[in-house]
Amino acid sequence: MTTGADRQLAILYQGFPEGLTYLLPYLREQQSAHCGGSGMRLAGSVGWQAIRRESFAPQADLLVVGCSRRRALGLPRSRSLVLPFRIHTWLGIVGDAEAMHHSVSPNERRQFAKLRREHEWTCEAGTETADLEFFYKRMHLPTMASRHGGDSRSTDRKLAEKALFRRGVLLFVNDGGKRVAGVLCRLEDSGTTLRMRLLGVLDGDETHYRSGAVKAVYYLTMEWAAGHGVRRIDFSGADPFPGRGVYQFKRRFRPTVAHPRDHFRDRCVYVRVGRDTAAVRDFLVATPMLTVDAADRITAVHFYDADRPPRLDIRADSPGVHRSRTVDLDEFLREI
Known part of the structure; x- marks a missing residue:
């Protein structure tokens, strides 16, 4: 595992421009709060062929791609997660x-x-x-x-x-x-x-x-x-991060978490780790995510390792969330 004085997290984002509004602000907050750096550094761009060949590193610690569901599920699976681009929460009356x-x-x-x-x-x-x-x-x-x-x-x-x-x-x-x-x-x-x-x-x-x-x-x-x-209150869209205050606030009403019914339904976020560093591990443990499994079910993921316990205090359980699972970073990152 690489460690160093520079703990800034280099994140490369590509894809739908809405990602700059919906995804990156929270990722920037998480980097600043938990990785000890002065702010998130956005890396440059990379082509689809490089992503498929897994050759975007060393440009970035994390690759975040907003793309179609079909494309996301077709990208390399190792050291990666697929998230819904947006989720909706609704409450039955x-x-x-x-x-x-x-x-x-x-x-x-x-x-x-x-x-x-x-x-x-x-x-x-x-x-x-x-x-x-x-x-x-x-x-x-x-x-x-x-x-x-x-x-x-x-x-x-x-x-x-x-x-x-x-x-x-x-x-x-x-x-x-x-x-x-x-x-x-x-x-x-x-x-x-x-x-x-x-x-x-x-x-x-x-x-x-x-x-x-x-x-x-x-x-x-x-x-x-x-x-x-x-008969139904739609609490509107939300980001796929249970740690967001708005997600935790809405949880108290026990709403159902679901895929959106609008144009975001067929969009996903592909997240892939490019480097194994202390900053990357700190970030992943501090940032539980809602992911999409092979059956299109919404599943919560909490990362951990021997030195960083999972943030189970950031609860993601809610109707519509199929399950919550903890993922060992040593296993997840073993191919780096």
Whole structure:
């Protein structure tokens, strides 16, 4: 195994440009937090023939390729994983609001009930264009900027009105009568599926995350759905990394993890290790992944070695995740 003073992780990304928005920001965060370097270094490009011949090293420690499912499954299998490019999480609506609350753990339920009384949270549906304007400018855009900075991604304002607001519902969480959070949803499947698309808190203020207002968005959306003939809430897309805070947050509602139904369905991410270094091992152990097995089932992978225990505290179990498995890095990297 190679060790050295330079612990920067050189990652080579090729493929769909959406990968620069959806995949690399989290990988950059993980490198910075766990590999001791000053930041992720993106390597140059490499051709498909070089990838097939496994000759992309020494350009990169990790090769990450966004490509079609068929191409990903046809690339070399050793020292590699295939991930879904995106996943979706959805929640079935059964019964009324009270029944939906009982789908989460008793402790979680009690905590929300306590916070709800303290903050006097209520749900308000915004129906006017002015409501959308307030949500988009005072909540959504500031929240994206504060949470994602330069990696912020969003939906164009006009598209949000045409494709979401006019075809869905805008819900606000009021704290003692003041709007503090909101979510813009699209109604699909003849109104039986509610897809949560854009979320925000007032002025992007982190206080509203700490107060539980974002949690209230989900609970009150569940209640609204149960009272308006909705049978499924689509929590929208997510990255294939259980360690992301949004994945762990949504887990508390016990949603089903599934392949997306949109254009991302036939896309995958091919991840291959080019070098065996301390930084690579630190990164892989710190970054559990959701992968696709030969039967197209979603499986969680946690890496470990003799010096690095698996991060089983980063739980990935959820309906729709076939199983979680631990992978010994000495075995996984033995051919390097």
